[in-house]
Amino acid sequence: MLYIDPTQCISCSACAEECPEHAIFLDDDVPEPWRDFIALNAEMAEICPSITQQKQPLKSKPNRAE
Ligand code: SF4
Secondary structure (H helix, E strand, O other): OOOOOOOOOOOOHHHHHHOOOOOOOOOOHHOHHHHHHHHHHHHHHHHHHOOOOOOOOOOOOOOOOO
């Protein structure tokens, strides 16, 4: 699972538009059943290491860029 640091996010919405699973929302757009994840995301973003290099897509997922 990935977490987005809310102190670094500028709410440009680029990731939300590109996510093939439609799993990313801007804070104001998070559906009600998932709103508890806003706080969890912020908490986990503080303690998880940052991803600083591009990674290959998971092999179980089709390459949606093709
Ligand atoms: S791409 Fe996503 S995480 Fe990055 S600044 Fe834009 S909304 Fe925030």
